[in-house]
Amino acid sequence: MAILVIAEHDNRALKGATLNTLGAAAQLGGELHLLVAGFSCAAVVAQAAAIPGVSKVLVADAAVYAHQLAENLSRLVAGLGKGYSHLLAPAGSAGKNLLPRVAALLDVAQFSDIVGVVSPNTFKRPIYAGNAIATVQSLDPIVVATVRASAFDPLPAEGGSAAVETLDAAHDAGTSRFVGEELAKSDRPELGSARIVVSGGRGLGSGENFALLEKLADKLGAAVGASRAAVDAGFVANDMQVGQTGKIVAPELYIAVGISGAIQHLAGMKDSKVIVAINKDPEAPIFQVADYGLVADLFEAVPELERAL
């Protein structure tokens, strides 16, 4: 039986996580269908149809799906779901809002945030905030799961030409109404919750030089942090301090620039998924915890890095 992936999009463009979710779906074996449910979402449909490996794009283009309200969309997906072996969606806020509701309508379990496919009905997923990895098996006829995008390679975005099938069912539960939304502008994310953090230490030499890091951070969509030494030297404000006496962060990517790696600092960032250290002192302790260390003059390496991204 075929696999149905629910596309994540904003009616204008397909979100990249959809491609990773298709990557996970491809590991299951079976024809891949992609559902684009939205309103005035033709551009998304075109993108969806171009993905190699997707054999069919299902399109539900109706005002009731404009904001992908779970009440309406879950009925559509549950209705389609009976014809599929798997229903997958990226584990973003949209997928997490929708798929459990779909699963309950189908009277099946839902698997959240899968990070590995063991077999078509067995998956790995993090529990206890990632402090343990569970291997779980579905006992249901249909597998419904959200997929952690960073754990799977994406399918290519272009090169395919899937058939497009338009659905005309428009479900309206009539119990909820979209009022509005406020999407963050390009402002830097908060240090505590950012996916990427760029931090500077005493090696920056001055507060002005933090502009180098800010440019890099903006390119990466990252927050900017600092070591205790940089804060004590008066380069930047207290609230930017990462470390035992400052903020404890655990982003996916932590870039430590000109930071030697005092224990105090390491305590605040050692749980980051990937740590990069840029320091001109090859003996700096930060290299002991860094996944990728670059021994270089930060005033050359940081602008070069920014340009290379």
Next chain:
Amino acid sequence: MSDYVHPYRDTEFVLNELVELEGFCSGAGLNEVNGELVSAILAEAGRLGSEVLAPLNAIGDTRGARLSERGVEETPGFAAAYRQFQESGWPSLTAAEAWGGQNLPNVVGTAVNEIWHSANLAFALCPMLTQGALEAIAHHASAELQAAYLPKLVSGEWTGTMNLTEPDAGSDLAAIKTRAVPNGDHYLISGQKIFITWGDHQMTDNVIHLVLARLPDAPAGVKGISLFIVPKFLLDAQGNPGARNDAQCVSLEHKLGIHASPTCVMSFGEKEGAVGYLVGEPHKGLACMFTMMNHARQSVGLQGLSISERAYQQARQYARERLQGTRKDGSRFPIIEFPDVRRMLLQMKASIEAMRALALVAAAEVDRVTHAPDPAAAARHQGRVDLLTPIVKGWLTELAQEVTSLGVQIHGGMGFIEETGAARHYRDARILTIYEGTTGIQALDLVGRKTLLNRGELLAGLFDEIGETVARLESAAPFAVQARALGEALAAGREARRLLLEGAEGDAALAGSVSVNFLMLCGYLCGGWLMAGSALRAQALLEAGGDRAFLEAKLVSARFYSEQLLPRTQSLLAAIRAGSGSIMALSDEQF
């Protein structure tokens, strides 16, 4: 910064297995108090301590209390934390229901207070002093004064202080000079007091000072001291804070530690005289103070436990994380794998567990007095309270010096750097052997009023009870070594008691010369006694299928204590045996 987490499991072990709290409460008619309730109380107090009070420790150290035109400005964040603490009802825990209290046993209050002192020693002094003031009023003040002041002190809406010390009257309160002159329905107080903890702040809308002063007709010495309530703001007709009284903080001390706790020089009656109200009988002020002395001294002993626990948690985390060893394959390992670091950690852990056991068992004795079935039982338990109080105060706070110092030592060079916080605990701990009666004063109390005065009877009763534990150890197979260690320590205690009783009459300097060593010997012995009792209970629970990780660790702590701490009783005995000879041999000039 290491986080503080209340070691609820050890506290509950002591309460359940050594204090046998549930049985005591049902016997005392406190049917509402059970293990489940106490767990819920400790859990919630632990949350408030960890999440609200503990994070203010560092800023309290670096931005201590300051004096401004408004008076004392506490550390930023303290006022909000106090409000949360107060609105959650914690000040009312042990107070009588009539005044809005929860009427919970003293031992439960003590277990909860451990949390506040661990989380933030400087902060917790404020409610601790309030409780002292509250008890003085509850025991000795007129009904009218009680109605005016107790509800707000119980609720924590106002805080209290204890004004004893003067520049020339420290340990020797006979030298008090502050004067109180009758003036209609009140007195006018004038004089200066020093070392007044939390003597002023902006966290509450009144501060109630209890002040020792002399009436004009007072006899000289301690028999001429009276106790007065002196509010920061006088109460208006509705009982609310009104006009400012003539009592203020004129200076703050610069201290080694507990920087967030304002230590005030208080000046009373600089202008027209501070309005004060007599508590109890004239000239009986010291007796009023004595009723709360046991409580205050046990509270400071508890602080010794609390700061030790905090230092231990900090050192333990550091030892687990600090990579300083390299294996043959080049990989690195944390310092907790080094035997000497383990020795230091275990010494901290075993000391703390013994301290906690003694603090809570002593606190429960107070409840056994309050809820005694007959006067004889009350007198017996009061005797035990009297005996244990100087030991709890002296031994726990002295041990805290060693434990917090080990905490610094485990950090190595980083321990000497303020940033880790290890040094802060060490500095904060240093006051504990000094205030509320120095170790020397406690030791004199122990050898004098608590031993010589009753011909060693109180000690003999305690020693007999320890002897029963030795016998129980002897009959339990796995504890033969510990039975011998405790037996030898007990013999040392009995010998020290004999030396004191027999030698004191012929040598006026003997008691004072051996007193601190005597107190420390009694402390290590009591700790050994309760650790042995803990081991017996842990073994029984293990056999019944209890929590292995905790109970096995408890057995190891108890064994370590008997191997490494109990033998100290022998060297203390040797020092006691040496008597006063060398101590009194030098002339003052030869020092």
Next chain:
Amino acid sequence: MKVLVTVKRVIDYNVKVRVKPDQSDVDLANVKMAMNPFCEIAVEAAVRLKEAGLASEIVAVSVGPAACQEQLRTALALGADRGIQIDSGEAPDPLGVAKLLAAVVAAEKPDLVILGKQSIDGDNNQTGQMLAALLDWPQATFASALALEAGRLRVTREIDGGLQSLELNLPAIVTTDLRLNEPRYASLPNIMKAKKKPLEVKSPVELGVTLKAHTRLLKVEAPAERQGGIKVGSVSELVEKLKSEAKVI
């Protein structure tokens, strides 16, 4: 308005979990347990509705063994009026929990059910959505603000990249995100009073729910340890590694 709020007993968030040596699960023996932090936020939200005069009664529900009465007592100390423990023995999967809750909802007829968005043990983030499906009620997941306006619920939701506002008809389901509120601490007098509040125990059978296993837990492992790092020779090599190997940019 009657509000039902759910509380789950989970490992205390301060405790570091350890996987059992036989990899059958994490080791919860003798581990400190507490109320799931997102449930605390749910309870706080309900209590604030009551304090604002908008809710008349708060019923706290927990699914699990008798031990979870401890967390129900906490909810009662925080301001819930009564508690219901659904004695399910071993914790069912989220769909089973949702079915049990749906049966309680049918009996209690609340106007609003507030749940934590997820529990910090299973990290499933499902129960609220599933309950909404079973009841055919509207849902507002990941709520960061909540207001009642003219009998309708206005909810701000935390979504990827920002905030979304929805208006829901009542009855409705709300699941809480971290920023909805800062839960209070239970006061000592309320901890004492909570002992006297009613707490009833119901079995799945009494609720007419037959639980069925939909999943099987095969193995639980510790996550892979951090590998020893490497030195890269240039910025371009670094970028290449971050893109293709670490996949973080």
